[in-house]
Each structure stands twice: as structure tokens, then as C-alpha cells.
Amino acid sequence: MPEVLFSLDSSRKFPDQDVVGHNRWHPDIPAVASVRPGQSFRVHCREWFDGEIHNDDSAEDVRDAPLSIVHALSGPFAVQGAEPGDLLVVDILDVGPIPQETGPLAGQGWGYTGIFAKQNGGGFLTDYFPDAYKAIWDFSGQKATSRHVPGVSFTGMVHSGLMGTAPSAALLDKWNKREAALRATDPDRVPPLSLPPLPQDAILGSLTGADFDRVAAEGARTAPPRENGGNQDIKNLTKGSRIFYPVYVPGANLSMGDLHFSQGDGEITFCGAIEMGGFIDLHVDLIKGGMDTYQVSENVIFLPGNNNPQYCQWLAFSGISVTTGGEQRYLDSQLAFQRACLHAIDYLTTFGYSPEQAYLILGAAPIEGRFSGVVDIPNSCATIYIPTEIFDFDVRPSAHGPVKINPGKGAPTAKF
Incomplete structure (x- = not known):
């Protein structure tokens, strides 16, 4: 086992640990440890809400989830010799x-x-599913099952939803200005178009006093993916992946968290993955001057992991860029993907699932999402592929009609 460089005591909250991580992006958050190029190390990670979501049959904790505290990130880790313009090479061991x-x-x-x-975060289909729901998944080896979504069992693609390098002061300023400009176009929108810096509940490592106050007022929220990587929620960034991160500050200052036991492409419910705390083993190296050499001035490139679940039978659903009200949109691939998801949800309800249970399946199971046609005006085509082997029954269409399953107690809900 690699040396543990960031440990967590499960009996204590994230801010009360001996060494404290962070939940905002800022170049001035001090590193918790320094690592050498070529070094391997282990990091403990807390799930993104630091224990606020419980293993029970209520969704009130999801309804009231305090978004101001996320994400609980381990790090930053300074990489010796890393300078702006380098590429940081991160292997997930x-x-x-x-x-x-x-x-x-x-x-x-x-x-x-x-x-x-x-009213508290929303999701990809929030106009169709405006209330809070929750599903608990139990782990048995690599398998996940749920008392709230019976009839499915699947192998998890365990991965880190969030990993990234620290932004430079100039890049942070760019983020804050462009996201503020977006909010200004519809300042009263629910959910908001972006999240502004928020000093409330900021966790900033070892910073104190005036430095803490300044960084808390400037630090970017960790919710979206950005040029530094961040909350990309790519299910294929799993064991065996190699990721190339742009370096914007001396030391790179790599941080990570938001571990997922499994997830479908898109994490469409916003908390669509199976959220968990855990560990991640990493190996780091540098490509000096790699950002210019490979024209990676922003955003990451990666080699996907090599231990994906071995599913080979799929049922695919398609959608086009026409709204549910019949309005034609021009090559709107996101709308097409939304319609494909809605078609899959409608289909799964014919077997006895509630729409919410079907939605939870699409978020948590290792579905594949694809933009399948983006050139044939006026309609984009998007598709989602559901592995049929995850179900305990045959979900393929047949002349006999759909089998009716017992949906169990269903997914707990809580309304505002």
C-alpha cells in the first residue's frame, strides 16, 4: 500500500481533522503535503456532503442538503518542480x-x-422532477443493490468525480467574471445559472485571519468543471486511468474528492452517482512545458481506465432536438440527450418502476450516453445505452408485453 499522505478519521467531521482540506478553488490555499515526480501515495476522501446524507428511508436530508459546504476536497498536494505551463501526469492506481x-x-x-x-441544486431533468428523492445502495464486493430501487444489480465503476489543479489568480478572476456575467442575464433563476463565491462554510486548509477572509471572498465554488479539471464527473476516470492536467501555479497543487461507487454518463440527477467516501491511490509525474508542446492550454486529456464492467447487451434510446411541447430547436444536442433520457424513463415505468426510480437508475447505473448525430439540420440526435444485464428480468420489448415487477417501497421523497 502506498504511503497515506492525507488521512481521515471517520468519527470526526471534515473541518475537525488533524489536517484539513478545502472546499473552494484558490491559488493561495496552502498545500497539505509535497510529493516528488514519480511518487505514489494514498489519499483518504470524504463524500461531498461530509456525512450530511444518512442511510435511512427519508429524503429530507437531500431536500435540505447544505450546498455551501461542498465539495470536501483532499489536498492540495504540491508536486516538486511543477511550474506553470507543465502538464501534471496523474495515474489512478x-x-x-x-x-x-x-x-x-x-x-x-x-x-x-x-x-x-x-429549489436546492436541481438537476438535468429538474423541470420534470422538481422534488427531492433518495436511494441508498448497499455494496457487496463490486456490486451495488438498493432497497429503494429493486430488481437491479450492477458492477460499479469506482472513480473520483472531482480532481484538479489550482487556478492561477488570473484564471480565478476569469472564472468569477464570466460566471457573474452569466448570472446577470437571469439573476432570479431557480436553480441559479452559476454559483458565486460564498464565504459561508468555506474550508480553506490552514488559512486563518485576514488571509482566510480574503480567500473565502474570492474562492470559486467547486460545483462545475472548469479549465483545471474540477468536478467533471467522468465515470471512466477510474482505476488504470492516466490524466494530464494543466499546471497554472508553482507546485500544481492537486486536489481530489467526490468519490463515486458507480455513475451513469452525465450524472443526470445532479447527485446521480452513488456518492461515497473512500481512498484513492495516485502516482504523479511531470511533462515539462507540456501545455505548449501538446497544445493543452486548458481542460484535461486522459487515457480511460481499464477495468470497466463487462456488459455486452444494451437497450438504447434516442432523442432529437424537439421539446416535449413540440417546439423545434436547431441542433440542440443537450435537449436531444434530455429527450432520450425521458424516453428511457417512460419505457422503464412500463415494468412497474416509478418515474423517479427509473431516473435514479439512469443516474447511478453505468449507462452510456452519446451525441450520435450533430450535423443534420435541424435535429441533433442523442442516445443513451442501458446494459440489460443489470436487471433481474428481461427488459427487452417482446410480443408478450412487459413483465410487471414489485417496485417495493419506492424512493423516499421530501417536498419544500
Whole structure:
């Protein structure tokens, strides 16, 4: 096992650890440790809400989830010799739930998926699913099952939803200005178009006093992906992946967190993955001057992991860029993907699932999402592929009609 450079005590909250991570992006957050190019190390990670979501049959915790505290990130880790313009090479050697522990924290043998309420985060289909729902998933080896979504069992693609390097002061300023300009176009929108810096509940490592106050007022929220990587929620960034991150500050200052036991492409419920705490083993190296050499001035490139679940039978659904009200949109690929998801949800309800249970399946199971046609005006075509082997029954269309399953107690809900 590699040396543990960032450890977490499951009995204590994230800000109360001996070494404290962070939940905002800023170049002035001090590194918690320094690593050498060529070094391997282990990092413990807390799930993104730091224990606020519980293993129970209520969705009130999802409805009231405090978005101001996310994400609980481990790091930053300074890489010796890294300078702006380099590429940081990060290999994921291993990743998994909290080892050898059962208990009340997500990652201690279980995880959760949430449909977030429109008034508190929303999601890809929030206009169709405006209320909060939750599903608890139990882990058995690599398999996940849920008492809230019966009839499905699948192998998780365990991965880190969030990993990235620190922004430079100039890049941070760019983020804050462009996202403020976007909010200004519709300042009263629910959910908002972007999240401004928020000093409330900021966790900034070892910073104190005036430095803490300044960084808390400037630091970018960790919710979206940006040029530094960040919250990309790519399910294929799993064991065996190699990621190339742009370096914007001396030392690179790499941070990570938001571990997922499994996820479908898009993480469409916003908390669509199976969220958990756990560990990640990393190996780092540098390509000096790599940003110019390979024209990677922003955003990451990566080699996907090599231990994906071996599913070979799929049922695919398509959608085009026409709204549910019949309005034609021009090559709107996101709308086409939304319509494909809605078609899949409608289909799964014919077997007895509620629409919310079907939505939770699409967020948590290892579905494949694709933009399949983006050139034939006026309609884009998007598709989602659901592995048929995850179901305990045959979900393929047949002359006999759909089998009716017992949907169980259903997914807990909570309304505002």
C-alpha cells in the first residue's frame, strides 16, 4: 500500500481533522503535503456532503442538503518542480470505498444517489422532477443493490468525480467574471445559472485571519468543471486511468474528492452517482512545458481506465432536438440527450418502476450516453445505452408485453 499522505478519521467531521482540506478553488490555499515526480501515495476522501446524507428511508436530508459546504476536497498536494505551463501526469492506481469499515458514513459499506430539488441544486431533468428523492445502495464486493430501487444489480465503476489543479489568480478572476456575467442575464433563476463565491462554510486548509477572509471572498465554488479539471464527473476516470492536467501555479497543487461507487454518463440527477467516501491511490509525474508542446492550454486529456464492467447487451434510446411541447430547436444536442433520457424513463415505468426510480437508475447505473448525430439540420440526435444485464428480468420489448415487477417501497421523497 502506498504511503497515506492525507488521512481521515471517520468519527470526526471534515473541518475537525488533524489536517484539513478545502472546499473552494484558490491559488493561495496552502498545500497539505509535497510529493516528488514519480511518487505514489494514498489519499483518504470524504463524500461531498461530509456525512450530511444518512442511510435511512427519508429524503429530507437531500431536500435540505447544505450546498455551501461542498465539495470536501483532499489536498492540495504540491508536486516538486511543477511550474506553470507543465502538464501534471496523474495515474489512478486504485480507488475504492472506506476500507474495512461499516457505519453511518457514506462509503462504509453503502452509498447514496439523490434527485435534488429544483429549489436546492436541481438537476438535468429538474423541470420534470422538481422534488427531492433518495436511494441508498448497499455494496457487496463490486456490486451495488438498493432497497429503494429493486430488481437491479450492477458492477460499479469506482472513480473520483472531482480532481484538479489550482487556478492561477488570473484564471480565478476569469472564472468569477464570466460566471457573474452569466448570472446577470437571469439573476432570479431557480436553480441559479452559476454559483458565486460564498464565504459561508468555506474550508480553506490552514488559512486563518485576514488571509482566510480574503480567500473565502474570492474562492470559486467547486460545483462545475472548469479549465483545471474540477468536478467533471467522468465515470471512466477510474482505476488504470492516466490524466494530464494543466499546471497554472508553482507546485500544481492537486486536489481530489467526490468519490463515486458507480455513475451513469452525465450524472443526470445532479447527485446521480452513488456518492461515497473512500481512498484513492495516485502516482504523479511531470511533462515539462507540456501545455505548449501538446497544445493543452486548458481542460484535461486522459487515457480511460481499464477495468470497466463487462456488459455486452444494451437497450438504447434516442432523442432529437424537439421539446416535449413540440417546439423545434436547431441542433440542440443537450435537449436531444434530455429527450432520450425521458424516453428511457417512460419505457422503464412500463415494468412497474416509478418515474423517479427509473431516473435514479439512469443516474447511478453505468449507462452510456452519446451525441450520435450533430450535423443534420435541424435535429441533433442523442442516445443513451442501458446494459440489460443489470436487471433481474428481461427488459427487452417482446410480443408478450412487459413483465410487471414489485417496485417495493419506492424512493423516499421530501417536498419544500
